[in-house]
Structures are given as structure tokens and as C-alpha cells.
Amino acid sequence: MSSYTPIGRKVTLNDIAAGCGVSRATVSLVLRGSPLVNKHTRARVEEELRRQGYVYNRAAANLRRRTSSSIALVLNDLANPFFAEFAAGVDESLAAAGFVTLLGCTGESAARELAVLGSLLEHGPAGIILSPAEHSRAPDVLAAVGRRAPLLLFNRELDGAVAEAEPWDRLMLDNQHGARLATEHLIERGHRRIAFFGGHHDSSSCRQRHAGYLEAMRAAGLRTEPHGRVECAPTRLDAAHHAPALFTGALPPTAAVCYNDAVALGLMLGLRRRGLEPGRDFALTGFDGIAEAALGTPPLTTLSAAPRERGRQAAELVLQRLQQPRAAGRQVLAPVELVVRESSCPPIA
Amino acid sequence: MSSYTPIGRKVTLNDIAAGCGVSRATVSLVLRGSPLVNKHTRARVEEELRRQGYVYNRAAANLRRRTSSSIALVLNDLANPFFAEFAAGVDESLAAAGFVTLLGCTGESAARELAVLGSLLEHGPAGIILSPAEHSRAPDVLAAVGRRAPLLLFNRELDGAVAEAEPWDRLMLDNQHGARLATEHLIERGHRRIAFFGGHHDSSSCRQRHAGYLEAMRAAGLRTEPHGRVECAPTRLDAAHHAPALFTGALPPTAAVCYNDAVALGLMLGLRRRGLEPGRDFALTGFDGIAEAALGTPPLTTLSAAPRERGRQAAELVLQRLQQPRAAGRQVLAPVELVVRESSCPPIA
């Protein structure tokens, strides 16, 4: 346990009360804008608050009132712009509601995730927004969090969870539909051999996107080859690395539906290393709608999930849950929108 | 003030004490691993803690001990990958030291910054890491924070501050030297007409980088034109927008030193809109070393500031300050490293 003793003693309600000859209780009432106090008293107290530079001690108040004014935000990867935007949206809405964000990063490690949850819970957050690490298991999370704070799951499912039946809210992207749109778009452009690139099949979001891809392929009567499915970590670096795996078969694909934008941007790099110009010699689509997608070369066709807006939405959902602790679990599926840019070119003749 | 009443009553030290027939004080000693307690007692208590699913209430402990175990992290723009990486680094080091990160975003607004600081201070952080918004004024920040928590300034100075003389620590990048390196590099490649592009002159980091640029130009005996200095907001979008301003003069520049990576990536986009291929028809350099820089087209020559490492460093500096509240203010200048990539081509003949 870490400790720090500030230099000057803090100004408390007692100091203010003594300073203007009223009781502690009265000062407290003033602070909370109660109509009970006489306006002359209020003015005197407020003047004294200013004079002494009083700062409200929310921890003490929360202790007494058995409430909390913080929300924990646990993310698997803050360095991914998608989650950074998401976090910015969460903080924006929470701050507007008078809550403060307790941040925790897990770096895609389920073990760290449990440690982080444990540590954050000791600060008694009113709720938790969790974007799980890969392989994070439902029973573990349930054991760590229990009934101590309502949980909102974002973006991914937990391993071993029966989605609808669990005691938490969920805000998910419409992964399957989105991937289907992307695939259909490539088919419409004239592609026949289309791969699905990136992500791990363990991850729920990846499975769903892959399912959407299969759905579209099947509906169009197109074959999916085994080597048309390349797995890699959902980062640019690993994606760039795995690009060659697309071209091992006799008839390589002319296009790829990528797991997300990071992977798509990495794949572009990998393609160039093979002398293929993305958006001309090879078509691809992303997923997430991060800012980089619009600015890449070529600009990336992607499914915009509006991460900042999703952050705001997540905050709203948690805050609503606090109002109605016993309401039924909410399952929200956020829509995604196909944004067509130059990366999804027609096949070369 | 917001409130949330949890569903089940929380398990406290009293419940544990009652549950295994010892006093509250003893349980407290067990929790803190005191050598005073008998090992049989300890075992009994630990069993009971597990049984009842006890969660330590750090707020209550902090109240009594007059300590804190959180650090406030106030950022101007979390959506910028530079700051997102920085935040990840901060959180990583803080978590390792048993501290928790209180996040606050200001969106480059000095007014919001003050509000955010006020709100975070109510939670009694042990320290504050602040990357100021543009136009954030030293006296305002000083009034808001006072002696309530030690402050570490990152990346930018405050308006109206006499840098070395203020009562806070500073972690800054070696902006001037970095910009000088970038400029010298372009000169060495054969450029003579070099612009300085992006950022606002009010921002201290921008002024320093511009100074480094001027220094190199002067040292090489090169002229700087007035329209060779284009100001814009430090975002991709605004940079793309202002690209044309570079080409208003009779003899336009053949290269630009950009305020930061975001601006450089935006400028690339703007150049292409004019039919100029960056890295072939026009050379440019960035600043920050965000991950996108390496993956752009062309890859961006930049000054790597290792944002994640800076985050870890910032956390360390604050933690050290907590150990030694009265030590002299620390002024750290983090080195930056020139990373040469393809964007800084020689001029076309």
C-alpha cells in the first residue's frame, strides 16, 4: 500500500465552521445548496469557503453516504486509436454527469485484467466498463466483480459466457452484419476470391465478423478456401508480418476483408513489401472507423463504429444502470456503417 | 453530486471480526500483513476474508491515514495517439506502484481544464500529471491546484509562467534540438527553401520547435520567408486544410519541418490533393514518433519521443516527488531521436 502525506493540512468543514461561527452541519448544508439555510448565513459561509480555499472531500462524503462518484474503465489496449477515442467519449460523458473515470489498462492479458479489476474495486467505483482482454473468462470476472458494482461489457464477449443470460449489460458492435456488408461490397465490385484476414478465432468479435463474411460468400455462391483465412494478432505489426500467408495457394485472393482497421493498415504495408499496391492490385476493407482509416494511402474502406460516440453511449448505459439497479440486463447492438473509400478497388482484369 | 446505492450491503472489517471472533484491529493488522499477529489467528482471519468475499475499502483507509493512492492524469487530447501512448505508459507504471489513475480530458480548452482539475482534486489525488491545453494560464492552474497536490507538467509550458521558477516539476521534450536536427537533415539532403508547418505560435512546444528550425536555417545561411511559416491546429484535419498556404509565394518551398506527426500526416494528404507526391515531389519531417509515422505512405521521418516511455517516466517522477515533497523542483528534458525514413527525400532536380 502506497502513501503520501501532503505538506499543508487540508481545510475541512470544521475549519470553515469555526472560521465563521456556525456549526459543521450548517456548512455542509450550504455546500449542498440546501434551501434550509438563511441566505445571510449562506453568504457568510460561502465567503469563508473562498477565503480559506476549501476543497470538498468527496471520499469522506462517499464514505458516509455509502455512494460513489467514480466509474472504472478497463481497456485491453489504450494504444489502439479505437479504444483511445472510446475512452475519450466515456470520460466526456462521465465528467458531464459529475463522475470521474478510474482508468485501468490490461494489455490483452487476462491475468492483468483480474489484478486491475481487483485494484480498481478497492476504490469502490459505482460501475465498471470493461473491454475484455482476449481469453478473459466469465467465471473469473464474475468472481472478481461479483455484485460489488454493475458491469458493462464492451466490444467483446467473455469466454464461457452464455451471452444473454449473464448478470451484466452489454454494448456490442454489429460485427456480423458489418462484415457481411464489407464482403458484399467487394463481391459487387467484382471480386470472387476473397480472404478473411487477421484477428484470433478465440475472440468473439472476430468470430462474428468471420461469420458475416461466410454468410455473404455463401449467399453469393462463392467458395472459401482454407488458406483464405489468415489469423494474426489484431495489431498493425503482426498483420504486416502475416501478409505473405495470403499468397500460398495456387489461386491467391484478389481482395481481403480485414478483422479491423489496424490489421488492414498493417496488411497494406505487407502488400507493398510484395510489390502489390493496395487499392489497385489488391482490394481490402477494415472495421472500426478509426481516424487513420480516412487518411491512409489509399484511404481505407471500413465499417465506421464511431468509437467516440460508443464511449458516450457506454457511459450513458452505466449511468442508467445506476438509476435502476434491478432493471433487466440491457443488450445493445450498435450499428456500423459501411464507408466506401479507395482501398476497395475492383479486381484487375 | 451523483449517487448510487449498491444492491447488497458491503462486507466490512467488522463483519470479518464478528465472523471469526476477533477484534476489528486484529483483522486490520492481518490485512496489512503485520508480523504482530499469531499465525493461527492470521489463518483463521484469512479464511474468513475469503469466505465472505471481503474487498478492502481504500477510501476509508485513506481518510484515516490522510494519504491517497491515486494520481490524476489530465490530458488535452486523448484521441492523439501520442497522448494515448503516453497515458498507457503512465497507467502501467502507476499500477505497478499500487496507484490508480484518475483520468481527465480537457479537449484543448483551458476552461474545461480548470473544471476538470477542480473535480479531480475533490477525489484527493496524491499528485497530478498535466499536459496543459493551449492558452492554459499559470496563475489559474496555480489557484486551482495550490499546495493540494504536487504537479508535474508534461510537454507544454503554461502561459505566463517563468518556467524554472514555478513550484512544479516539468517533463519536457527537447523540442528545439529536435527541430534543429530535422532541419539540418533536410538541408543536408539538399533542400534550400524549407518551411515550418503547423502548430500555433502560442504553444510553447511550437515556439521551441520553430526556434530550433530557425537556428538551423540561420546556421546554414538560408533565408526564411514569412509565408514559409504556416500556422494551423495540431490535428491532421486542419493540417490537410492548410497545405495550400505553403504555395502562395513565387518560389514555394521544397520541404517542410512539421510541428508534429499528426500535422505531417495531414500535410501529406493535402499535398496529394495538389498532385504532389510526398517523399518524392516534396520532403517533410514530423515530431513525436507515433506508431502511424512508421506505417504511413511514405514512412515518415520524425523525431521519436517514445511516448510510452515518457509516460512511464512521468509516473516515476511523480512517485519520486511523493517520497520527497520538499525536494527542489525537477526539470527534466527528454531526448528525442531523429528517425530517418522515406518522407525526407532529396529535392527533385
Next chain:
DNA sequence: TTACCGAGTTGGAACGATCCAAAACTAGCT
């Protein structure tokens, strides 16, 4: 005179931990 009113104000007990001085054991030795 007493009773009662509404508007303001207040003392003391919470909240869940820690600290501290003192009490309760245990064992060893006269």
C-alpha cells in the same frame, strides 16, 4: 399565560478503516 408553529441551526452518532496505549495472555525464573 401556555401551546404551537415554521424557519434556522446544531450536537452527536454514523460510515469503514487506522492508530495507540493499555490489557491479556504465555512462559520462565525466583
Next chain:
DNA sequence: AGCTAGTTTTGGATCGTTCCAACTCGGTAA
């Protein structure tokens, strides 16, 4: 049994707030 020294344990005060029942006080009705 009494005394001492060492090891464990404990009650009560405390941190800075909120809650609540009770109090004061001038005015007014019975």
C-alpha cells in the same frame, strides 16, 4: 505465588463528511 519480559490482542478515539432528532427563537392563536 509473584515478577518480569515478550508476544498477541483489544477498545476507543479519529479521519471529514452526512444524517437525524432535537433545539432555539420570534410570532401568533387559544
